[in-house]
Amino acid sequence: MKKILLSLSALSLAGLLSPSPARAAPADAPAAAPSALSAETASAHLPVRVVVVTTFEIGKDTGDTPGEFQNWIEKFPLSRQIAAPGTDHGVMYYNPELQVLGIATGEGPEHMASAMTALILDPRFDLRKSYFVLAGIAGVDPGFGTIGSAVWAPRVINGGLAHLIDPREIPANWPDGFTPVQGSRPDETPRPPLHSLSGDMVYTLNPGLTRWAYELTRGLTLPDSEGMKTIRARYRGYPAALKPPSVGIGDTISGETFWVGKRMNRWAERWVRYWTDNKGVLATTAEEDIAFCQALALQAKAGRVDPERAVVLRSTSNFDMQAPGETAAGFLAAESSEKGYSAFIPSVNAAYQVGSVVVRALATHWPRYEKTIPGAN
Template identity: 70%
Template sequence: MRLAFSLLATFALSLFVLPPAWAEEAKIPVRVVVVTTFELGKDSGDVPGEFQSWVEKLPLGREIPAPGSDHGVMRYNPDLQVLGLATGEGPEHMASAMTGLVLDPRFDLRRAYFVLAGIGGIDPNFGSVGSAVWAPRVINGGLAHMVDAREIPKDWPDGFLPVQGASPGLSPVPALHSQWGDMGYTLNPGLVAWAYRLTQDVPLPDTKGLRASRARYRGYPQAQLPPKVMLGDTLSAETFWVGERMNRWAERWVKYWTEGKGVFATTAEEDVGFMQALSAQARAGRVDMNRVLILRTASNFDMPPPGQSAADLLKEESQESGFSGFMPSLDAAYRVGSVVVRELATRWDRYEETVPAAP
């Protein structure tokens, strides 16, 4: 009896001292995480959102329960070892989803690549609807002092100014990372350049609707070009702004916070939450910020064409039940993003240890 008890005690103790690889359940291997922000209905078979093309075409056939998330499930391709999720719209949903994912004990994401592939608005001074834009930088458009438009001093370009000061052109530019929050992020330049070069010749859909939409932007030569893959910075703000004056602010804001190096290209809500959450987890060694990419495809222009007001544009898009480039932008996000995802996943022996880069 005493011997049996001793053996049982030894076995029980061994459960606590065995090497972690034996004592813990094996992690689900992940090479690439595909991050989208919304789905309109089901993950497949109905009107698509950002997630559906990835589920149906990559494909992401296996469901993984995610009860604490906005979407409730994640999707997985065990052959490619690609994990996909829809985080919910807005920076709060994004930050919550990414933090929850990285802390999920089912995954080890220290060598995983993250590809955020979502739709957004585009500056007609930069490009046209239907285009796909890789972001070298993310600028925070939500953290600022703001003065009501009716009270802006005459010598100010707009009513937005850094929270660290009392003028729009505060000089020198405050540190991007301060007690006030993170105003800007630079993604791994080599990886961004590599993704762009890999996809720059991917053909993008050019529909009758896109051609009609861009034809209205007389005097904006970049807006009148067919869709293409581009490089340009994204401005991330939770408030869905629209209009020529706001577009001028966005262009100025990106130039200000990048000290003239950045070029405003696309609008987004979630990207600053994405970068903030991953950066925090990177400091704990749970992810690698050198393996992060952001792709935004243009579903609409961020300002109206000449002769139309901002309010008229919003009304028009509401009546049409969507943006002029909604479906083409969803298509472009998958067409371009999947090239990078498949390259990383299928040549894992090349990219597991070494992050790809282009000069």
């Protein structure tokens, strides 16, 4: 999750994130409260067709204001609770009929990497043929799209690994103070390798699978609200930001610093172009995605997972920069007030609405997709 405001748990306790009329009605029949697996079942091998990866929940896992995880538990549903040792959240949920497993890793790349590694090494699961669907919320570049949308990522770019010169000391001819950690100039040429001892800068997800997921969901109508209309109306000069929410496809930049503002957005757009050799387009900004890809890539070396069976979906809860005529600090203050962040509930719902279509398709057509990845030529 990439947020630029107060902690969601604090907002929940303050009553600022109560469900609004804009919250989408459940697409699935209501489910009974999740039940705990018996000790015998919990220790036995469980088949997993799809792993749904979310990062956080607010308060309880069911029955209150939803975070990224709750809709999956209640609506999909994931009806059985399983212990999740070695993870921040402590429990996972499972649908035994469709053999879908859901996990909340905890926010941030450290939680993501450790939780994914713990899951993949868990002897209860064989994940060699499993699909992984990361479904979370994010910030959005108003030059790409608008709040309440859902975006499938062809690439994940590392926005947290760089050299940085203090803004007061940046050379006059530099666009910003960021350079590759393997270089000394923003436009270091030749571009350093994407994977090195210094770290991993870009992961390209399976293009066929990502395109298949996008085509399967692009026609969905996503929830809108009067609050979202009011927010996006301020972004005059950004045509994509003025449109209603929709399903799109675009790259995500992943970093642990919750940056804000037009100048930082300019850097992020440049950083995506630089590391993708001008092929990438910045769409969303999130925290955990680079760690998600790293964990899968490393465990793939041991043959435990197939990273070609992974997709990243980010729904957009907030813009990553201020509207024309506003300041970055003013924008942050407004978003942190109880009048801000009105796209939170719609974005949480959009992540489930769009992601569940893909998860259900993979799980229900398992005889085909166990052997052949969708979108394969």
